[in-house]
Amino acid sequence: MLRSCAARLRTLRVLRRQPGDARLPGSQPGSGRSFSFEDVTEKDQALPKPSWSKDLRLLFDKFMKKCEDGSWKRLPSYKTSYTTSTIQDIRAFFSGSIPLKEELMSQARLFTRSFEDGLGFEYVMFYNDDEKRVVCICQGGLYLQGPPGFLHGGALATLIDITLGTNAMVAGGPVMTANLDISFKRPVPLCSVVVINSQLDKVEGRKFFVSCNVRSVDEQTLHTEGTGLFIKLEPGKSLI
Amino acid sequence: MLRSCAARLRTLRVLRRQPGDARLPGSQPGSGRSFSFEDVTEKDQALPKPSWSKDLRLLFDKFMKKCEDGSWKRLPSYKTSYTTSTIQDIRAFFSGSIPLKEELMSQARLFTRSFEDGLGFEYVMFYNDDEKRVVCICQGGLYLQGPPGFLHGGALATLIDITLGTNAMVAGGPVMTANLDISFKRPVPLCSVVVINSQLDKVEGRKFFVSCNVRSVDEQTLHTEGTGLFIKLEPGKSLI
Numbered sequence: 001m002l003r004s005c006a007a008r009l010r011t012l013r014v015l016r017r018q019p020g021d022a023r024l025p026g027s028q029p030g031s032g033r034s035f036s037f038e039d040v041t042e043k044d045q046a047l048p049k050p051s052w053s054k055d056l057r058l059l060f061d062k063f064m065k066k067c068e069d070g071s072w073k074r075l076p077s078y079k080t081s082y083t084t085s086t087i088q089d090i091r092a093f094f095s096g097s098i099p100l101k102e103e104l105m106s107q108a109r110l111f112t113r114s115f116e117d118g119l120g121f122e123y124v125m126f127y128n129d130d131e132k133r134v135v136c137i138c139q140g141g142l143y144l145q146g147p148p149g150f151l152h153g154g155a156l157a158t159l160i161d162i163t164l165g166t167n168a169m170v171a172g173g174p175v176m177t178a179n180l181d182i183s184f185k186r187p188v189p190l191c192s193v194v195v196i197n198s199q200l201d202k203v204e205g206r207k208f209f210v211s212c213n214v215r216s217v218d219e220q221t222l223h224t225e226g227t228g229l230f231i232k233l234e235p236g237k238s239l240i
Numbered sequence: 241m242l243r244s245c246a247a248r249l250r251t252l253r254v255l256r257r258q259p260g261d262a263r264l265p266g267s268q269p270g271s272g273r274s275f276s277f278e279d280v281t282e283k284d285q286a287l288p289k290p291s292w293s294k295d296l297r298l299l300f301d302k303f304m305k306k307c308e309d310g311s312w313k314r315l316p317s318y319k320t321s322y323t324t325s326t327i328q329d330i331r332a333f334f335s336g337s338i339p340l341k342e343e344l345m346s347q348a349r350l351f352t353r354s355f356e357d358g359l360g361f362e363y364v365m366f367y368n369d370d371e372k373r374v375v376c377i378c379q380g381g382l383y384l385q386g387p388p389g390f391l392h393g394g395a396l397a398t399l400i401d402i403t404l405g406t407n408a409m410v411a412g413g414p415v416m417t418a419n420l421d422i423s424f425k426r427p428v429p430l431c432s433v434v435v436i437n438s439q440l441d442k443v444e445g446r447k448f449f450v451s452c453n454v455r456s457v458d459e460q461t462l463h464t465e466g467t468g469l470f471i472k473l474e475p476g477k478s479l480i
Binding site: 100104109110115144146149150157158159162178183192 | 339340344345347348349350351352354355359360382383384385386388389390392393394395397398399401402405416417418419420421422423424427429430431432
């Protein structure tokens, strides 16, 4: 499945607009050359909210500390009410084909940010360019239930997908998911916080191989392991 | 990840309460022996709604026709505001451990039914016991967006997870997902209808191997392929 490249394009833009960060760390020269640089005024969702648990706040603070020496960076995240120029950017990957009628586009929401605060996916990602790692700290809300009291497997697969995809993206620019392989070990309690640790294992041409594990906050419980294969998008080349 | 066994237990109950359908077709003798049979009054979500597209309605009618000779059966589906007895049933699989505080349990929602009508997951499943097949006809709404105009990969993974898991469940009773392996071929346009065709490939003891493909309504586009391994739950035996 094509990954959330619009959301990521926005992330790329914001990163690029930071002082001293004119190019996305780790990106290939020329990647994303069609991106524009308009102002981003939407609220960053990857910052503390009242709905965050104490565990999520503590982990956030811990990773923000790691950001102080520049080894780690926090990735901003938006609900993504797509701008005209973002859609134009995306069209470059789809040969002009966006299948949804324009009057509906404005009502569409990014899946992982489509819930009210605290009820769905709450997450923040951090990346370390030297280590080619992305860590996602996340809390699954009350509307993500599978069996009573536990996170739905599809919700966890979604969080793994975006974490692995983001890892591939920060290394090589916008990508699409070609394969996800997820092994579920122990269920995740609803409203608990888990840490998804991902690393870029290998790059072969346009193929990015990424793996991860999902652990409890105290690291004692291994909930899930996963691998992903992502294909780098090439602007102007048709995918569909 | 433990699959949505509470929702499925409710499905099992409803199926069992149908005249002439005292035992779930294909289930093993004794499976689900701890389930209770209280009245189910919640609205069945797997029936036509105003938010369904013409394609979804036509496919629904087509499969309902197939149900007339008894070879296929429609699976009801609920938003699942869990009853006390359902939770007691589930506790049998979790050694009494449901991690969510009781005051929050009533606010939790089944992930795949947690959106307003038409904005999230709209789906109906049908199964054929002789062929060991489950078909899910589904429409991904405006809040399930990945890249602009397309379904999020995590949303599709979720629909695959519930389809494969349901296939395993109708064959052997409540199960947990042990592995999902999904290959994404072509993105799914948002608000379009796709058909997930799954089949039970093999059973080895408590292991159920299921596979599927995801195609467009006209069957011309192969969007995705997936396999799943599911483990049968044994009441009274701890999983976590």
